[in-house]
Amino acid sequence: MSELRWDPLKQHWVIIATDRGRRPRDFQVEPETGTLTNCPFCYGNEDKTPPEIFAIRPDGEPNQANWRVRVIPNKFPALRIEGDLRTRGYGPYDVMEGIGAHEVIIETPDHDRQLADLSLPEITDVLIAYRTRILDLRGDPRFRYLVLFKNHGKRAGSPISHSHSQLIAVPLTPPVAATELRVCQEFYEAKERCIFCDVVQFEIAEGTRVVREFGNFVTVTPYASCFPFELRLYPKRHSYDFALLSDAELMELAQALKDMLCRVKSVLRDPPYNFILHTAPPRQQRLGKPEYWGSIEYDYHWHIELVPRLTQIAGFEWGTGFYINPTSPEDAAVFLREVELDFV
Numbered sequence: 577m578s579e580l581r582w583d584p585l586k587q588h589w590v591i592i593a594t595d596r597g598r599r600p601r602d603f604q605v606e607p608e609t610g611t612l613t614n615c616p617f618c619y620g621n622e623d624k625t626p627p628e629i630f631a632i633r634p635d636g637e638p639n640q641a642n643w644r645v646r647v648i649p650n651k652f653p654a655l656r657i658e659g660d661l662r663t664r665g666y667g668p669y670d671v672m673e674g675i676g677a678h679e680v681i682i683e684t685p686d687h688d689r690q691l692a693d694l695s696l697p698e699i700t701d702v703l704i705a706y707r708t709r710i711l712d713l714r715g716d717p718r719f720r721y722l723v724l725f726k727n728h729g730k731r732a733g734s735p736i737s738h739s740h741s742q743l744i745a746v747p748l749t750p751p752v753a754a755t756e757l758r759v760c761q762e763f764y765e766a767k768e769r770c771i772f773c774d775v776v777q778f779e780i781a782e783g784t785r786v787v788r789e790f791g792n793f794v795t796v797t798p799y800a801s802c803f804p805f806e807l808r809l810y811p812k813r814h815s816y817d818f819a820l821l822s823d824a825e826l827m828e829l830a831q832a833l834k835d836m837l838c839r840v841k842s843v844l845r846d847p848p849y850n851f852i853l854h855t856a857p858p859r860q861q862r863l864g865k866p867e868y869w870g871s872i873e874y875d876y877h878w879h880i881e882l883v884p885r886l887t888q889i890a891g892f893e894w895g896t897g898f899y900i901n902p903t904s905p906e907d908a909a910v911f912l913r914e915v916e917l918d919f920v
Contacts, residue, residue: 580898583800585771587755590800591900598804598902600843600911603886617646617738619685626651629679630708632701644698645705646682653678654744661718661747677713677745681705682738690728690739690846692837699830700823702741706853707826709743710819714858719745721753721857729848732885741851749857756854757869757876764875772877776810785905787839787912792825793832797905797912803887804903805844805912809836809880816876818855833880839912840884848885854878 579592616624622639626649633643649657655676663672683691683702691699710722726741727734734740749757763771779785779796787795787807795809809832815821821829840849855878859869893899 581800583798583802585756585759585775586752586800587759588800588802589898590802591898592801592904593900593902594904599907600805600845603804603844603847603884615687615736615738617680617682617736617740618687622646630705630712632705641685643685645684645701647705647709648680648682650678650680650742655746657716672747675718675747677716677719677743679709679743681709681741681743683741684739687738690841691726692834692841694739694834696827696830696834699834700827703821703826703830703833704823706741706743707819707821710855713743713745714819714860716745717860718747719858721746721749722855723750723753724853724855726851727848728851729885732848732850734848753854753857757857757872760875760877761869761871764871770814770875770877772810772879773814776812776877780812785909787909788832788835790828790832790835792828795832795836797909799905801901801905801908802899803883803885804901805840805884805886805908806901806905807836807840807882807912809833809882810877811879814874815878816856816873818853818878835917836880836882838917839915840882842915842917843911844884844886850883850885852881852883854881 578594581590581592583590614624615621619641622628622641628639628646628648630647631638631643632645636642655674655678657675657677659673659675661672661675663670665671681702684694684698691702694702706724710724713719713722722743722745724741724743760771763769776794780789780794785797785799787797792812793809794812795807798806798808840847856872856876857869859872887902
């Protein structure tokens, strides 16, 4: 029988349609065809992108070859960094200028390798680039929240196959993030505990949704997964801010991240997916709000969310806010846990 499950962090219901019992082989995603000629993200094409903001390279001049990871402004940004917010009313509506930042993290110079294919030192370089750019953009008082994400495959929203992530800084806190931050704050006020720490401890103790556990990290299929084979990667110890991780911690995270990506690639035959890093927002003072996110160091817990794009949102989901997941997270965890990987 199907179950309705409540996600206390995202504040929504999910229908786990166990009667459908779909297995990995039931999710047939057509392989993507066609190649991009003269890819702007490849070696030798540095002049085809905006000038780089940051790069990891052993030596050489900026905007030249010999880089390992390269960060550039998005050529077609959703938001632009120049200007003032100028919030105003328009009848019953609110309007502000489209101020923000939109950056692209090119994860490798090799067009034919994806993030899951990179070595642990190479993934660590990518994570260092994430940390560097988050810390830099936080210095701008106009930005309230930073969203770091990866779209893998056209079906997940990526028109360029060359492996890359994106970082967007926005001038307000998005509703999804605001809900999660508020839930964490209210839980801590009531119980003086981090709700994520409770979730992590419970999942490790129960074990049925644990995919892989490392020294300081654990990957699980969420109890109320909206989508089949959805995953979350948590630090096991309380940690509110990804950007405060040391190089050694990033190296261990690289191993946990590669493990998660390789399991998804193996079990689901390299599906399109979305990958989102959830971390603490900038803690700048807000006028009239001296305690703005004042307890976040204690109540929040950064994490990575990965959603394979195997199903589509349709009328029921749009009309109700419920999601229907045809594969239970417990079954998904078994399929992902049992696959054998040869890199670790």
